Amino acid sequence: xxxxxxxxxxxxxxxxxxxxxxxxxxxxxxxxxxxxxxxxxxxxxxxxxxxxxxxxxxxxxxxxxxxxxxxxxxxxxxxxxxxxxxxxxxxxxxxxxxxxxxxxxxxxxxxxxxxxxxxxxxxxxx
Amino acid sequence: xxxxxxxxxxxxxxxxxxxxxxxxxxxxxxxxxxxxxxxxxxxxxxxxxxxxxxxxxxxxxxxxxxxxxxxxxxxxxxxxxxxxxxxxxxxxxxxxxxxxxxxxxxxxxxxxxxxxxxxxxxxxxxxxxxxxxxxxxxxxxxxxxxxxxxxxxxxxxxxxxxxxxxxxxxxxxxxxxxxxxxxxxxxxxxxxxxxxxxxxxxxxxxxxxxxxxxxxxx
Numbered sequence: 199x200x201x202x203x204x205x206x207x208x209x210x211x212x213x214x215x216x217x218x219x220x221x222x223x224x225x226x227x228x229x230x231x232x233x234x235x236x237x238x239x240x241x242x243x244x245x246x247x248x249x250x251x252x253x254x255x256x257x258x259x260x261x262x263x264x265x266x267x268x269x270x271x272x273x274x275x276x277x278x279x280x281x282x283x284x285x286x287x288x289x290x291x292x293x294x295x296x297x298x299x300x301x302x303x304x305x306x307x308x309x310x311x312x313x314x315x316x317x318x319x320x321x322x323x324x
Numbered sequence: 325x326x327x328x329x330x331x332x333x334x335x336x337x338x339x340x341x342x343x344x345x346x347x348x349x350x351x352x353x354x355x356x357x358x359x360x361x362x363x364x365x366x367x368x369x370x371x372x373x374x375x376x377x378x379x380x381x382x383x384x385x386x387x388x389x390x391x392x393x394x395x396x397x398x399x400x401x402x403x404x405x406x407x408x409x410x411x412x413x414x415x416x417x418x419x420x421x422x423x424x425x426x427x428x429x430x431x432x433x434x435x436x437x438x439x440x441x442x443x444x445x446x447x448x449x450x451x452x453x454x455x456x457x458x459x460x461x462x463x464x465x466x467x468x469x470x471x472x473x474x475x476x477x478x479x480x481x482x483x484x485x486x487x488x489x490x491x492x493x494x495x496x497x498x499x500x501x502x503x504x505x506x507x508x509x510x511x512x513x514x515x516x517x518x519x520x521x522x523x524x525x526x527x528x529x530x531x532x533x534x535x536x537x538x539x540x541x542x
Contacts, residue, residue, distance in 0.1 A: 249402060286385055
């Protein structure tokens with residue numbers, strides 16, 4: 199009985215830690231694939247309006263693994279009403295993440311009307 | 325009776341032979357149909373298929389989106405008075421071994437720049453003549469009595485371009501070893517201020533591919 203209790207506590211704490219790890223720094227960032235959560239973590243997302251009036255964003259994260267990895271990101275730009283703006287700039291873009299190192303990527307909005315965004319991150323393809 | 329038995333045996337062996345023949349044919353047909361590549365539409369928003377040695381739509385998308393991104397970040401298309409620049413498309417040289425319509429790259433850039441609200445493209449002037457000749461041809465109707473002259477474009481209405489977009493696509497083939505080749509593609513673009521002749525912005529996207537020597541990149 200005591201052993202079962204111990205196992206349950208262990209699993210509960212494991213689940214709790216897992217849930218904590220999946221919580222991103224910004225809810226607008228969606229890391230696709232659960233295994234990625236243990237590999238990378240997003241530490242900062244900043245956005246500015248540049249001189250031309252376009253929103254620019256920068257995402258900073260860490261590759262926690264001991265291996266060089268390739269990931270892809272895709273940014274969906276949204277207008278004031280939350281509607282998606284169609285643009286070829288919303289495409290899966292590869293970025294490198296060196297072992298045990300910080301990575302960052304930057305993007306600019308296609309229109310001045312882009313006021314919000316959603317970022318998808320997944321493991322790199324071929 | 326012996327003859328009858330012999331005949332029945334021959335018949336059954338014939339039947340079983342043709343049965344196996346039929347199965348063989350069916351299996352062969354199945355294998356052939358299984359080997360044949362079926363046609364399917366490409367999921368352009370999530371295409372994770374293998375890269376090709378030549379240039380495909382993904383490469384043009386990459387080159388175009390990187391160019392636009394760089395342009396919008398640089399502020400080169402940010403007109404001081406807040407208006408829109410008038411852009412003319414100059415010569416885009418295809419210096420690759422492939423037959424490319426350079427519009428595959430330029431059209432994407434034009435569409436995005438137009439949608440950005442920073443640039444408007446003229447189709448009345450171009451390095452190889454007007455892209456749309458009708459703007460000038462419609463003016464030839466000024467002398468025609470068949471047309472209401474009030475509906476014809478008046479003189480001095482066309483807007484001359486302020487910026488010009490020119491570029492080049494270069495290909496380099498390098499042999500890595502006996503069985504491997506490397507193909508490099510360079511997408512180079514320049515945005516020139518027509519008034520001063522100075523390049524306001526320049527960008528380059530390099531796409532490298534390494535693969536079998538048997539793959540053809542032209």
